[in-house]
Amino acid sequence: MSSVQDFKQVPHKLxxxxxxxxVSDEVLFANxxxxxxxxxxxxxxxxxxxxxxxxxxxxxxxxxxxxxxxSGTLGWDQVAANLVEPGENALVLHSGYFGDSFExxxxxxxxxxxxxxxEIGAAxxxxxxxxxxxxxxxxxxTFTHVDTSTAVLSDAKxxxxxxxxxxxxxxxxxxxxxxxxxEEIQMDEWGIDVVLTAPQKGLGTPxxxxxxxxxxxxxxxxxxxxxxxxxxxxSWKKWLPVMKAYENGSAAYFATPPVNLICxxxxxxxxxxxxxxxxxxxxxxxxxxxxxxxxxxxxxxxxQLPLEPSLASNGMTALYFPDGVxxxxxxxxxxxxxxxxxxxxxxxxxxxxxRIGHMGISVVDPQRGDIDKIISSLRESLAEVKACHKTQ
Amino acid sequence: MSSVQDFKQVPHKLxxxxxxxxVSDEVLFANxxxxxxxxxxxxxxxxxxxxxxxxxxxxxxxxxxxxxxxSGTLGWDQVAANLVEPGENALVLHSGYFGDSFExxxxxxxxxxxxxxxEIGAAxxxxxxxxxxxxxxxxxxTFTHVDTSTAVLSDAKxxxxxxxxxxxxxxxxxxxxxxxxxEEIQMDEWGIDVVLTAPQKGLGTPxxxxxxxxxxxxxxxxxxxxxxxxxxxxSWKKWLPVMKAYENGSAAYFATPPVNLICxxxxxxxxxxxxxxxxxxxxxxxxxxxxxxxxxxxxxxxxQLPLEPSLASNGMTALYFPDGVxxxxxxxxxxxxxxxxxxxxxxxxxxxxxRIGHMGISVVDPQRGDIDKIISSLRESLAEVKACHKTQ
Numbered sequence: 001m002s003s004v005q006d007f008k009q010v011p012h013k014l015x016x017x018x019x020x021x022x023v024s025d026e027v028l029f030a031n032x033x034x035x036x037x038x039x040x041x042x043x044x045x046x047x048x049x050x051x052x053x054x055x056x057x058x059x060x061x062x063x064x065x066x067x068x069x070x071s072g073t074l075g076w077d078q079v080a081a082n083l084v085e086p087g088e089n090a091l092v093l094h095s096g097y098f099g100d101s102f103e104x105x106x107x108x109x110x111x112x113x114x115x116x117x118x119e120i121g122a123a124x125x126x127x128x129x130x131x132x133x134x135x136x137x138x139x140x141x142t143f144t145h146v147d148t149s150t151a152v153l154s155d156a157k158x159x160x161x162x163x164x165x166x167x168x169x170x171x172x173x174x175x176x177x178x179x180x181x182x183e184e185i186q187m188d189e190w191g192i193d194v195v196l197t198a199p200q201k202g203l204g205t206p207x208x209x210x211x212x213x214x215x216x217x218x219x220x221x222x223x224x225x226x227x228x229x230x231x232x233x234x235s236w237k238k239w240l241p242v243m244k245a246y247e248n249g250s251a252a253y254f255a256t257p258p259v260n261l262i263c264x265x266x267x268x269x270x271x272x273x274x275x276x277x278x279x280x281x282x283x284x285x286x287x288x289x290x291x292x293x294x295x296x297x298x299x300x301x302x303x304q305l306p307l308e309p310s311l312a313s314n315g316m317t318a319l320y321f322p323d324g325v326x327x328x329x330x331x332x333x334x335x336x337x338x339x340x341x342x343x344x345x346x347x348x349x350x351x352x353x354x355r356i357g358h359m360g361i362s363v364v365d366p367q368r369g370d371i372d373k374i375i376s377s378l379r380e381s382l383a384e385v386k387a388c389h390k391t392q
Numbered sequence: 393m394s395s396v397q398d399f400k401q402v403p404h405k406l407x408x409x410x411x412x413x414x415v416s417d418e419v420l421f422a423n424x425x426x427x428x429x430x431x432x433x434x435x436x437x438x439x440x441x442x443x444x445x446x447x448x449x450x451x452x453x454x455x456x457x458x459x460x461x462x463s464g465t466l467g468w469d470q471v472a473a474n475l476v477e478p479g480e481n482a483l484v485l486h487s488g489y490f491g492d493s494f495e496x497x498x499x500x501x502x503x504x505x506x507x508x509x510x511e512i513g514a515a516x517x518x519x520x521x522x523x524x525x526x527x528x529x530x531x532x533x534t535f536t537h538v539d540t541s542t543a544v545l546s547d548a549k550x551x552x553x554x555x556x557x558x559x560x561x562x563x564x565x566x567x568x569x570x571x572x573x574x575e576e577i578q579m580d581e582w583g584i585d586v587v588l589t590a591p592q593k594g595l596g597t598p599x600x601x602x603x604x605x606x607x608x609x610x611x612x613x614x615x616x617x618x619x620x621x622x623x624x625x626x627s628w629k630k631w632l633p634v635m636k637a638y639e640n641g642s643a644a645y646f647a648t649p650p651v652n653l654i655c656x657x658x659x660x661x662x663x664x665x666x667x668x669x670x671x672x673x674x675x676x677x678x679x680x681x682x683x684x685x686x687x688x689x690x691x692x693x694x695x696q697l698p699l700e701p702s703l704a705s706n707g708m709t710a711l712y713f714p715d716g717v718x719x720x721x722x723x724x725x726x727x728x729x730x731x732x733x734x735x736x737x738x739x740x741x742x743x744x745x746x747r748i749g750h751m752g753i754s755v756v757d758p759q760r761g762d763i764d765k766i767i768s769s770l771r772e773s774l775a776e777v778k779a780c781h782k783t784q
Contacts, residue, residue, distance in 0.1 A: 032421060
């Protein structure tokens, strides 16, 4: 008989890509929960708790969470199909690969999209945003809080302030896939209307869920659409009654929720919102771990993609390979030390850099020693690769 | 340290709703796999195997599988957004609740939908299908192989034959959510163009995946669209290269796959396609278990929703409550005996019947004694409810 006390995941390499990340034994054990009916008395409060705990993570009193089987990408469809009507304008801030994807998704559902593109390693400036908002009326502005392809952190608070000042009707939409639970996000106080994310990064759960929180202002915009929603599976018309029912303690059906994954998500959200460290301390720990890794990288002569420290995310680090070292050298050397990092993703410089994720239990559980292991393995691997090159 | 040998799921009530169903310890243990990169050398062949094994389950040589994080419902969006262009005609055969949903989904993406509705407990006749196909040119015909709301089994082979004879260009689309791996489906031989399904029924895996197989004919229709695909997340333009890459042994990225669930799916598909019983025997075992449950129900005076034995599915049974017995009496009595069945779902008769699922390990592993337990609990519960009514 297995119990949560005696369940230990099998030994494996340390997974420090920018998602999926290492998850705890408790979360994996919950993912192995015996089958449960999606409309049962046991499951309804688990789902309801996840909805409530997501509000805590984003410091919002009344935003409406949507937890739907899918991936983070489905969050873009939710925004494009529910909040933007065909022919309306959308402004996409581009700080990496994911800006292009969000643009394409919005266009698929009929939006007219303008994009402001920052140079690689930078975020779009407030003055550029202001200029664009003054030139045209936009239904939504979207930005990527942390672009997983560049590790660039956008200033969410400043973006929301600019929008509220220049074009208060425009909805502020944050792609928070690589930011939620590793970066502080004050949804209500800053005035973010939509946060979309996924469970496999800061939220410490296996992938398979699209998580979206929409402010009441966004819900009102959705409810006053003049044209029908242009997706079936991503339609809030279908999901809103379901989410409300589960939160209020009863089941409702549109499509079967990913029951086991919701159990796993519940275990992780409980650790994040109800145990030590506090949410505020969790963000501090991410900042500290990030500083340690970035300082070690600098010491090793590695240059970050983000052009300034204030533009660098706290949950991941993107580093150019030093001269004479390629991914084909460094990544296998790290792998041999049991450390799995990620290659590049930003199309134009894909082979010139690599990415390290430092989120969740790797950061908040110091006993694991994950940050130390990342730094020492990086040091050893670089030395090995360089030594090897010298002898060639 | 947990290993697959010593992992045993915690004791729980017997879940015999028509999905999610009971899943094996092996499958749950795989769902608790340590985090793995979705582009790693370890994960790529697991995903590739799932693609290949799904072909085996449906007896198809070259249909293209799509395995996407989502629910069964997302399969409708895949059909509606990729195969039907706005303004084209679709014919929906209605044998229960899910015919209405598929119709609504097709309409969302701009199809003109005609529906042929069978009476409750029946399937649409071949002559009605023939008449409709002669009256108009349809891009797709959709039917529900087993409608989870009525337990009605449609004659997939006959439907496909009628379409090929009367309107050979029309694509035959099967909603196989409650049929795949519990009913025999000869995709190639019968000429089914699309089968869409989900993992939590006959496929014996937790929910969270949309599984679609499309014939090469369907793929050609998709590739020769004259208008853009009307969904982003459900677009085969995005997913086709990803599925081909994983099958060919390399990773590709559009959206993060549900890594752990794919591991669980791999464990279940391996049991279904590579161990005892054989796939053919698996279908026979489902037929036998179904016969036993239906015979016991008849003996207890319970009437089935399907009007004839040939219309009754082999993976589930839908039974009217006998006179004087309601769901509020019978379902809790079954629950007290540790057996979880489902209430009604078909809108117009929702409170008049209940549903029992008998799929997967509950059927193919006789040592579990699940079928005996269902029958004895049903007998005891009915007796208890009736005795209780007499004394009132």
